Structure formats: C-alpha cells, structure tokens
Amino acid sequence: RKEVEQDPGPFNVPEGATVAFNCTYSNSASQSFFWYRQDCRKEPKLLMSVYSSGNEDGRFTAQLNRASQYISLLIRDSKLSDSATYLCVVNVGNTDKLIFGTGTRLQVFP
Amino acid sequence: GAGVSQSPRYKVAKRGQDVALRCDPISGHVSLFWYQQALGQGPEFLTYFQNEAQLDKSGLPSDRFFAERPEGSVSTLKIQRTQQEDSAVYLCASSSLSSGGRWRDTQYFGPGTRLTVL
Numbered sequence: 001r002k003e004v005e006q007d008p009g010p011f012n013v014p015e016g017a018t019v020a021f022n023c024t025y026s027n028s029a030s031q032s033f034f035w036y037r038q039d040c041r042k043e044p045k046l047l048m049s050v051y052s053s054g055n056e057d058g059r060f061t062a063q064l065n066r067a068s069q070y071i072s073l074l075i076r077d078s079k080l081s082d083s084a085t086y087l088c089v090v091n092v093g094n095t096d097k098l099i100f101g102t103g104t105r106l107q108v109f110p
Numbered sequence: 111g112a113g114v115s116q117s118p119r120y121k122v123a124k125r126g127q128d129v130a131l132r133c134d135p136i137s138g139h140v141s142l143f144w145y146q147q148a149l150g151q152g153p154e155f156l157t158y159f160q161n162e163a164q165l166d167k168s169g170l171p172s173d174r175f176f177a178e179r180p181e182g183s184v185s186t187l188k189i190q191r192t193q194q195e196d197s198a199v200y201l202c203a204s205s206s207l208s209s210g211g212r213w214r215d216t217q218y219f220g221p222g223t224r225l226t227v228l
Contacts, residue, residue, distance in 0.1 A: 004152075043201060043219035044153065087152050096141060096205075097166060098217060100152030 003027055006088050006101035013108055017078045021104045023071040023088030032091035033064055035073050037084045038103065044087055047073075078108045112136070114220035116202050122226045123192045131187045131223045135204030142185050143217060144177055145201040153201055159185060192227045199224050 006023045013019050025033075033050035048055065050062040050071055061074040071088055088101040115134045123129050135142050141160055145153035146169075155169040161182035170177070174193075179185040189196055203217040 008150075043221050045219070046216050089152075095166065096158055096160075097143065097155040097169070098145075098153075099155065100145075102150070102152045 001026060002101070003092075003099050004088055004090055004101035006104050008102055008104060010105040010107050013078055013106070015078055015080060015108055015110055017108075018074065018076045019078060019106065020075075021073045021086055021088075021106075023073075023101055025069050025071070025088075025090045025099075027090070027092050027099075028069065030069075030090040030092050033062075033071050034089040034091075034098070035060075035062060035071075036087040036089055036100070038087055039084045044100075047086070075106075078106075080108050080110065082106060083108045114202055114204055114218055116200075116220040116223050118223060119221060120224050120226075122228065124228055125192060125194060127192050127227075128188065128190045129192055129225065131189075131200050131225070133185045133187070133202030133204075133220060135183065135185070135202070136206075136218060137183075139204035139206050139218075141205045141215075141217075142179055143203040143205075144185070144187050145203065146171075147199045147201055147222070149198075156187070156200075189225075192225075194227050197225055197227045 004025050035047040036044040037047045038044040050064045054063045059076045063072045085103040085105045087103045117132045144156040147153040157177045158166040159179040174190045176188045199222040201222045202220045205215040205217045
C-alpha cells in the first residue's frame with residue numbers, strides 16, 4: 001500500500017465547474033500536508049499548504065482530517081488554466097523529505 | 111531571482127554507461143533534495159543534504175546511485191552502470207531552512223533531468 005493514495009483520474013470538467021480531489025495517507029506521524037501542482041513536463045510547484053483548521057486561497061480550499069487521515073482540495077469556478085496534475089504531499093515526523101501521491105489529473109474543457 | 115537549475119535537461123545513455131546529473135540550488139538555500147519521478151507517478155525521495163552533509167540517503171534504490179554536495183551548494187547525482195529501470199525524470203529541490211521546526215519551508219523544484227536508458 002502506498003503511503004499517500006490518490007485517485008489518478010482523469011477528471012474532465014467544464015469551465016465553471018466545482019471539482020474536489022481526495023487523498024489519504026497511511027502514516028499517523030505525518031505532520032505537514034501540501035497540495036502541489038504539476039503541469040505536463042514541468043516541475044511540481046507548491047499550490048498550498050493544508051492546515052488542520054482548513055484554509056482557502058481564492059478559488060481553492062484545502063481541508064485536513066487527521067482522525068481519518070484524509071486531505072481534500074476543492075476548486076471552484078474551474079478555469080482552463082487549472083488543467084494540470086494535482087499532487088497530494090505529506091511530510092512525516094521530523095524528516096524533511098516529502099512523500100508524494102501519484103497525482104490526480106484534471107482536464108478543464110470549454 | 112534565479113530558481114533551481116538542473117543540467118543536462120535531457121540525457122540519453124546506453125545501458126551500462128555512467129551518468130552525472132547536476133543541480134544548482136537557489137543561492138543560500140541550506141537544504142537540497144533529489145527525487146526520482148517515473149512516468150505516471152509522483153516524485154519519490156532519493157536523498158537529502160543539509161549544507162554539505164548527506165543526512166538521509168534512504169531513498170537511493172541501489173549502490174549504483176551516489177550523490178554529493180562537497181561545498182554545500184551545487185550537487186551531483188551519479189548513476190553508475192545505468193539500467194533501463196533508471197529511466198525517469200530526476201528532480202532537484204532546495205529550501206532555505208533545515209529540519210527542526212514543525213513546519214518545513216517550501217521546497218522549490220528545478221525543471222528536472224529526463225534520463226532515458228536504452
């Protein structure tokens with residue numbers, strides 16, 4: 001079983017739609033949580049950190065449920081430019097390494 | 111300012127050849143990471159440096175993989191006797207803070223080196 005699991009998709013949604021991605025992690029010692037975005041043939045870039053209280057950045061909302069070991073990302077009013085792979089990422093305990101899920105691919109169509 | 115740079119961007123090697131991949135982190139960044147990303151997968155951790163010290167190499171898949179950062183800035187990942195299963199994108203990332211705090215500083219990734227072993 002992978003440490004971080006995501007539905008690989010693809011999710012095909014029309015512009016303006018709301019889409020949600022989920023992710024589960026297996027290590028209860030995980031301390032930090034992130035969503036990264038990766039465009040085709042590009043490097044991953046931090047989209048947002050995820051806090052226990054939940055956090056919002058414009059059209060993006062991230063939630064963390066430590067009891068269920070579950071992380072989510074909600075994208076409202078999808079834009080064509082949101083098309084990318086979204087990587088769920090955790091950092092465990094006192095290590096510095098990031099553990100990535102396989103990513104969920106999103107395709108927004110006109 | 112300049113981000114993380116990596117060279118070469120693309121490398122084709124014949125099976126059995128040695129390769130060396132270079133990473134130039136963001137100036138002043140203490141921490142440097144190497145990840146391997148196979149097609150259709152997320153990046154997987156290989157190794158981590160804090161300045162010149164290699165603090166974690168638990169992700170290196172075999173003793174054919176070796177990384178160094180002798181002066182605490184530029185790093186080289188070397189793969190000896192390359193095999194077809196080594197074909198992947200090798201990503202380097204750097205961050206400004208070392209371990210110790212509850213929240214880690216953002217890791218900034220370079221564009222990667224796409225290695226193809228024939």
